Amino acid sequence: MAHIELNALSKNLAGTFGAHIYLPELEKLGNKQYPVLWFIHDDGGCEADLLRFSVLEEFAKKHSIFVIAPTVSHSLATDMAFGTENETFLADECPRLFQFLYPLSKRKEDNILFSIGTGAYGAVKLALKHPDTFGGCISISGKLDIAAVCEAAADNKKLWPYQSIESLKAVFGDLSKVRSSQNDIFAIAKTVSEPFLYLTCGEQEEAYQENLRLAEIDKEAITDFCEGATTKEAIDAMMQRALDWLADRLRGRR
Amino acid sequence: MALNKITYFSEALQMRMGVSVIIPESNWGSSLSDRPVGYRYPTLWLLSGGGYDYTDWVRYSAIELFASKAGIAVVMPSAFYSGYMDTIHGDYKYWTQISEELPTFLRSILPLSETKEDNFVAGFSMGGYGAFKWAMQNPEMFTSCGVFSGPIGFISKEKVVFGPGHENDIGLRETEEEPTPFFFHTMVASFGSMSAVRNTINDNIYQLEKNLKNKTELPQFYIATGVEDAIAEQNYKNADVMHQMGLEFDDIRDHGRHDWDYCNLHVEKFIKWIPLKNVFGMEVE
Numbered sequence: 001m002a003h004i005e006l007n008a009l010s011k012n013l014a015g016t017f018g019a020h021i022y023l024p025e026l027e028k029l030g031n032k033q034y035p036v037l038w039f040i041h042d043d044g045g046c047e048a049d050l051l052r053f054s055v056l057e058e059f060a061k062k063h064s065i066f067v068i069a070p071t072v073s074h075s076l077a078t079d080m081a082f083g084t085e086n087e088t089f090l091a092d093e094c095p096r097l098f099q100f101l102y103p104l105s106k107r108k109e110d111n112i113l114f115s116i117g118t119g120a121y122g123a124v125k126l127a128l129k130h131p132d133t134f135g136g137c138i139s140i141s142g143k144l145d146i147a148a149v150c151e152a153a154a155d156n157k158k159l160w161p162y163q164s165i166e167s168l169k170a171v172f173g174d175l176s177k178v179r180s181s182q183n184d185i186f187a188i189a190k191t192v193s194e195p196f197l198y199l200t201c202g203e204q205e206e207a208y209q210e211n212l213r214l215a216e217i218d219k220e221a222i223t224d225f226c227e228g229a230t231t232k233e234a235i236d237a238m239m240q241r242a243l244d245w246l247a248d249r250l251r252g253r254r
Numbered sequence: 255m256a257l258n259k260i261t262y263f264s265e266a267l268q269m270r271m272g273v274s275v276i277i278p279e280s281n282w283g284s285s286l287s288d289r290p291v292g293y294r295y296p297t298l299w300l301l302s303g304g305g306y307d308y309t310d311w312v313r314y315s316a317i318e319l320f321a322s323k324a325g326i327a328v329v330m331p332s333a334f335y336s337g338y339m340d341t342i343h344g345d346y347k348y349w350t351q352i353s354e355e356l357p358t359f360l361r362s363i364l365p366l367s368e369t370k371e372d373n374f375v376a377g378f379s380m381g382g383y384g385a386f387k388w389a390m391q392n393p394e395m396f397t398s399c400g401v402f403s404g405p406i407g408f409i410s411k412e413k414v415v416f417g418p419g420h421e422n423d424i425g426l427r428e429t430e431e432e433p434t435p436f437f438f439h440t441m442v443a444s445f446g447s448m449s450a451v452r453n454t455i456n457d458n459i460y461q462l463e464k465n466l467k468n469k470t471e472l473p474q475f476y477i478a479t480g481v482e483d484a485i486a487e488q489n490y491k492n493a494d495v496m497h498q499m500g501l502e503f504d505d506i507r508d509h510g511r512h513d514w515d516y517c518n519l520h521v522e523k524f525i526k527w528i529p530l531k532n533v534f535g536m537e538v539e
Contacts, residue, residue, distance in 0.1 A: 002263065008256035008277075011285045025263055026355075029362045096287035101256070101277060102363055 077122025202230030301377030480510025
């Protein structure tokens with residue numbers, strides 16, 4: 001499988017950023033513009049986490065698409081109150097930069113977000129707030145309720161392992177004002193309908209209730225909530241079903 | 255700077271290969287998101303010395319700095335011990351991979367210009383031999399060719415004889431039966447012997463003779479070797495031969511050894527020397 005490790009300059013991030021990319025293999029390349037699956041790594045991770053997902057490598061190969069994992073760092077895909085403009089980077093600079101660099105489609109239907117766990121908050125937010133850029137988002141066991149995380153942090157409770165009260169304040173500023181703001185995806189989802197959300201979660205996972213709530217707000221969300229214990233195998237199977245569904249959609253079959 | 259470290263499955267070599275490509279921004283505070291889609295970069299194909307891979311130019315030189323100052327993309331393939339050959343032993347098609355597969359592949363995924371006026375080739379040591387070879391094989395592809403400490407003409411026209419007392423000398427033997435020093439065995443793997451490669455596409459002086467005879471339009475050459483280089487004498491003799499054959503080129507005989515310091519010095523000078531056009535956001539005469 002062809003792979004690129006890229007380091008390039010960003011204005012929004014005020015310096016160099018990293019990205020990992022899976023692309024179609026030589027014999028599949030032709031004079032065309034390829035769809036992109038944008039991989040948003042989870043909080044505490046990095047862009048190299050893409051290398052852990054052979055299922056995404058296979059997906060890129062089988063369906064001739066690019067999978068791009070840009071760095072998100074601790075920003076939660078947000079224009080930080082104190083720090084870098086990561087939401088603008090991911091939703092604006094990144095698509096333009098990568099479309100200049102590689103033969104990528106600009107159509108929103110061909111630009112889909114994909115994330116797992118705590119990365120899914122940012123991925124879903126990017127989809128809901130930038131429907132002209134992204135056609136949809138696949139969230140695997142997504143941790144989505146950032147307002148609850150911020151309010152718990154203000155109360156000295158740590159819901160997400162790699163965010164402290166100080167780091168959350170750097171991202172959002174006043175933690176009591178996150179709920180119902182443009183950083184609260186449950187609030188945004190009430191006003192937006194266009195990009196599709198594909199939500200998967202195990203019914204025994206902590207994140208299940210959040211996913212259920214979001215699916216109640218976005219009635220058109222596609223859901224795959226599986227029963228029973230959530231094993232690694234079960235998550236892998238959810239991921240595979242989601243990617244198969246997306247492949248059909250990219251081929252215009254859905 | 256935008257540095258692409260690419261790995262892909264090479265059809266020519268039937269294995270995964272790495273290649274690094276610098277796509278420069280102008281300076282800190284700029285971003286490729288500002289470039290108009292469709293802009294394609296002038297490109298330097300920069301070949302490494304024997305034994306090196308796609309990471310070495312980036313690691314041992316300031317090539318990213320020079321590239322970004324000039325606004326030129328740089329492609330750096332892996333050559334290892336191949337000698338820029340489709341090797342005599344093993345038929346490992348490094349030459350095909352570098353000279354045919356990579357241009358097609360990289361121009362299909364990156365914004366690299368395909369015109370002659372925007373393409374340049376250079377290399378150090380064995381990569382200098384390879385750069386000259388590429389210029390001889392595809393003169394229509396390049397405007398300029400740089401050779402830094404490169405043994406351009408190491409395949410000799412005359413039969414070579416390593417007599418008694420010269421068993422450990424560096425150099426390809428006339429036949430493979432003759433003993434070679436151990437560290438030279440990879441050269442034998444790639445080239446076999448003088449008699450195996452003489453008067454073939456791998457024989458630069460033979461190809462030069464053909465091109466001059468056919469009045470083929472050739473790139474401009476920048477050829478540099480330092481007097482302290484262990485192969486200086488051989489390179490200067492070869493340069494004299496090429497002058498006598500009627501090739502015009504910049505013949506640089508300065509100070510320096512066969513090392514990365516020399517590469518660093520001359521790759522910067524070479525990039526300043528080449529006639530760059532179509533550089534984004536820069537006024538170039």
